[in-house]
Amino acid sequence: MGLIARVVEEAGIPTLTMTSALDITQAVKPPRAVFLNFPLGHQTGKPDDPELQRSIIRDALNAFESIDAPGTIVELPYVWDPADNGWEERDYRPGFMPRQPGREEADRIEAERRARFARG
């Protein structure tokens, strides 16, 4: 994402990039970034928790306005699970990614989706 932010910023539009991968963001250096230490797939919060999502995005937009040094990464204070940070050890290891369907299965899933929306 940081790569795209840099190109868009260069084209004259200011950007803010969310991240949960601090080391990658420190290397890529998007113009403005907000780091949330949550598992991948939750960069704007937990599912069905609109209050938390609003709060995270609100903080991010505040950072959008306040960051004045290129390459700044603002760290948000939210904690995924105050009782257990075991996900940091478990995540992004073999078996972490969802199984990728083969071509036939992917075609079938896509055909089902088409049919569902064709019906309205």
Next chain:
Amino acid sequence: MPIDYIPRTRELYSRYEPYRWVVNDRVPWTPLSRPIARCRLALMSSGGILYRDQPRFHREDASYRRIPKSARRDELSIWHFGYPTADAARDPNCVFPLERLREFERDGIIGELCDPAFSFMGGIYSARKVREELAPRIAAELKAAHADAFYLVPA
């Protein structure tokens, strides 16, 4: 402690050549032209969001999908195999906060949410492809939409 994704990626893909991460020194900069509350804000997610019957993404796919600002949650689905997608499939706002930004527009926290929003499938191996194909197309979309600010949410 935040996960160090660079060494863990090296372990995860240890049977391949080590991935060469992009390391930049210089940082581009464009100041905000007005407060966020008066900005036309554009949204993009790399979470592999599809709207209704849009075609799926493929490996090393630098294409993107336009997602209408008015899209309902039940019109969105996820096509991505680089992160656990169960939560985002249930509530796309975890990686594509369209509903939240519509609320922010209604409440005057942002000036306006640009229509459409954008999505692609992150995890593109080729940084060149992202820089030279995907990013310039998105920049052109944002220029045409007169976006004042761009909010990027990875997955």
